[in-house]
Amino acid sequence: MYSNSVHRVDDRIVSIHQLHVRPIVRGKSQAKVEFGAKIHLSLIDGISFLDELSWDAFNEGSHMMEYIEKYRNRFGLYPMEVLADQIYCKRINRAALKEKGIKRLAKPLGRPSAVQKHVSPGERHPIEGKFGQAKTAYGLNRVKARLRETSESWIASFILVLNLVKLAGVALQSLFVNLLSNLSAQVIKMHRSHSYADFLREYKNIIQILYSKQVELKYLS
Secondary structure, three states: OOOOOOOOOOOOOOOOOOOOOOEEEOOOOOOOEEEOOEEEEEEEOOEEEEEEEEOOOOOHHHHHHHHHHHHHHHHOOOOOEEEOOHHHOOHHHHHHHHHOOOEEEOOOOOOHHHOOOOOOHHHHHHHHHHHHHHHHOOOOOOOOOOOHHHHHHHHHHHHHHHHHHHHHHHHHHHHHHHHHHHHHHHHHHHHHHOOHHHHHHHHHHHHHHHHHHHHHHHHHO
């Protein structure tokens, strides 16, 4: 720094135990500078996808079209809509989304009075809630690993747990729907055959299956 007359050093060591950790300036009131990995998540139908993990600060707005291409690689087509924060809504991103026929749900440019439809803050709550869930419930903000590869594995494991919990809830809901459908079919069958004893027997079987599945899903979660 003295020889080059500069006031900063790229990739300087800020942690003796974790040489890969970089300071990330966030400008928050409680912590203006944070240390750790920066990740980008995409939330699709309640399932979280880890698009990017970096130990260096990056502007996620400039990587938006890369995330769109990753969506296309996963599902074979572009999304119909994209709900994003203001940081993603650069003019170049707006033009690229328009060119690909993707509807943008974000705060538009220009005067608010000229906007026909505003994006309410609550529409962004699901993706923000995923970060809160991962931090408070599973310890995403308390990674104890020291090696870079181990820390990245921990972070990926947290995202995996979020998806498993989501899928467990969907599986339980689907189970209820299937059981109710079977129960309705048995009711129709009972009316047709006029066999109330057969209906009670089938109903008890369904309740036993439901109880066993509830216990199994509770154990998995």
